[in-house]
Amino acid sequence: MDDKDIVMLYWQRDERAIYETDKKYKKYLQYIANNILSSDLESEECVNDTYSRAWGSIPPSKPDKLSLYLGKIVRNLAIDRYNASKAQKRKGNYDLAYEELSEIIEDGSLSSPADQIALRDAINSFLGSLPEIKRVIFLQRYWYNCSTRDIAVKNGLSEINVKVSLMRLRKKLKKHLEKEGIVL
Numbered sequence: 001m002d003d004k005d006i007v008m009l010y011w012q013r014d015e016r017a018i019y020e021t022d023k024k025y026k027k028y029l030q031y032i033a034n035n036i037l038s039s040d041l042e043s044e045e046c047v048n049d050t051y052s053r054a055w056g057s058i059p060p061s062k063p064d065k066l067s068l069y070l071g072k073i074v075r076n077l078a079i080d081r082y083n084a085s086k087a088q089k090r091k092g093n094y095d096l097a098y099e100e101l102s103e104i105i106e107d108g109s110l111s112s113p114a115d116q117i118a119l120r121d122a123i124n125s126f127l128g129s130l131p132e133i134k135r136v137i138f139l140q141r142y143w144y145n146c147s148t149r150d151i152a153v154k155n156g157l158s159e160i161n162v163k164v165s166l167m168r169l170r171k172k173l174k175k176h177l178e179k180e181g182i183v184l
Contacts, residue, residue, distance in 0.1 A: 001020050001023075001024065003063075003065070003066040003067070005020075006020045006021055006024070006066060007058060007062060007063060007066060010054065010055065010058035010059070011058065011059050011062070017054075017055070017058075018051050018054075018055065021051060021054065021066075021070065022047075022051065025066070025067060025070055026047060028067060028070075028071065029046075029047045029050055029070060029071070029074045030043050030044065030047055031144070032071055032074050032075050032078065032144060032145075033046040033047060033074050033075075033077070033078040035144055035145040035146055036075070036078040036079060036082050036145050037078050037081060037082055042078075042081060043078070045081075046074055046077045046078045046081060047074060049077050050070055050073045050074040050077060053073045053077070054069070054070060054073060057073075075143075097141055097142055097145050100141075100142075100166070100170060101142060101170070103170065103174075104170060104173060104174045104177065104183060105119070105177070105183060115182075118180070118182055119177075119182055122176065122177055122180045122182050123173070125176075126172070126173055126176045126177075127139070129176075130169075133155065134165060134169060136155065137151055137155065137162060137165050137166065137169070138166070138169050140154065140155075141166055148162045148163050148166070
């Protein structure tokens, strides 16, 4: 079933929408949640909560790209759950990726909605300027929270190559944000 049909089921308040969403996107959503939480059980709970949020938000929302809509929901739920249980002794992928980006953007420095929109637009233009492999590596690390080892395996690269690429991408991003007047 395609996304438009699934969204129509939500709009018709047909419970098959949840079944079809689960059938089509469960693995994708679990992948996102598990990269943040590193727990199959907690990831499964986030995926189920995603279905509930989708049920509650469609309508009025009518997403064009259901995978992105659901991915954003599950990612935010997983981050919230992660932050709530941050009493872990060991740092996970999310902490490490967050620390890497916090070298560029200080926490709370972009608190106004206008600043956040400017940052989003600047990052999107930065990503648009990158070659595809660099864009993929960046998104796998900072959106999907993949480990450098996983990124290396998925892209046929060495782990050191991925680490060096990410370091260079962060430097380029910082220069780009400085040029845009977002980071000083």
